[in-house]
Amino acid sequence: MKIFPLLLLAVLITSGCATHQSPTGRSQTLLFSAQEMSKLGDSSFAELKKREKLSNNMALNQYVDCVASRITRALPDQSQRWEVIVFDSKQVNAFALPGGHIGVYAGLLDVAVNEHQLATVIGHEVAHVLANHSNEQVSRAQMTGAGMQLADLALGVGGVSNQEVYMAALGLGVQVGYTLPYGREQESEADIMGVELMAKAGFDPAQSVELWRNMAKAGGEQGPELLSTHPSHGQRISQLQKMQAQAQPLYEANRVSVKNSCQRPK
Numbered sequence: 001m002k003i004f005p006l007l008l009l010a011v012l013i014t015s016g017c018a019t020h021q022s023p024t025g026r027s028q029t030l031l032f033s034a035q036e037m038s039k040l041g042d043s044s045f046a047e048l049k050k051r052e053k054l055s056n057n058m059a060l061n062q063y064v065d066c067v068a069s070r071i072t073r074a075l076p077d078q079s080q081r082w083e084v085i086v087f088d089s090k091q092v093n094a095f096a097l098p099g100g101h102i103g104v105y106a107g108l109l110d111v112a113v114n115e116h117q118l119a120t121v122i123g124h125e126v127a128h129v130l131a132n133h134s135n136e137q138v139s140r141a142q143m144t145g146a147g148m149q150l151a152d153l154a155l156g157v158g159g160v161s162n163q164e165v166y167m168a169a170l171g172l173g174v175q176v177g178y179t180l181p182y183g184r185e186q187e188s189e190a191d192i193m194g195v196e197l198m199a200k201a202g203f204d205p206a207q208s209v210e211l212w213r214n215m216a217k218a219g220g221e222q223g224p225e226l227l228s229t230h231p232s233h234g235q236r237i238s239q240l241q242k243m244q245a246q247a248q249p250l251y252e253a254n255r256v257s258v259k260n261s262c263q264r265p266k
Helices: 003-014 034-051 058-073 106-110 115-130 133-143 163-176 184-200 206-217 233-255
Strands: 019-021 027-029 083-087 094-097 101-105
Touching: 027 133, 034 083, 034 094, 034 101, 034 133, 034 163, 058 083, 058 101, 058 115, 094 115, 094 163, 101 106, 101 115, 106 115, 115 133, 115 184, 115 206, 133 163, 133 184, 184 206, 184 233, 206 233
Parallel strands: 083 101
Antiparallel strands: 019 027, 094 101
8 A cells, every 4th residue: 555655756756757946946846736736725725714713804804805815916827716814813824825725814913014014924925835835845745754645635535644744734834733844945935936926016025124023023032933934033134135126126116006005904
């Protein structure tokens, strides 16, 4: 039973089909198709909606949806429909999953104090999806023997025993209590792509620096859950400051097309 997945894994790697290049030029090992990752994202999001309390604050939902919609409308591929959910929790956290899913925890709004700062986080999380970071993580878990079977991608079907591992590989470690963090290269890549994305959506990239300064102050030395595996605050802020020369012209070129700002609820 264990031999077939290992043989299939070996074929994928030796055939060269698993080697890809990330948007910033890194070499990536991706063992799963976009369809498989979407299925995994769909199942994981459905599971989270069962586990977590959803917010019924209409104004808050409209605000988060407004920011997320502007971000996703700036994506080059408009064929994907995105579902946006706000969770009623004090967690300072957010995530995006393959298959078109965005989750924002209400506690994030205590740190991301305006639409531009919220766009920083959502743009960063969507960038993880665009750069296939979840696929990298699931592939790494597969190759390092986390116990996952290639044929078991459908979470919630047949009682998959490694559900937490799959979900953690998608960047949901805080929510499921199983840590499988993104690497610092992936986080830096998501910062780069996320700032460009928010600028194209008409959000001020200078606020990304202020957002991470707020994050650095939140939750003491360790910061909030969202920062548990990220680069140091100083490193991240320094990189974002260097990116402003490239991001600000994108913002100036796109801000005029934004008719209405997203109104943060009081």
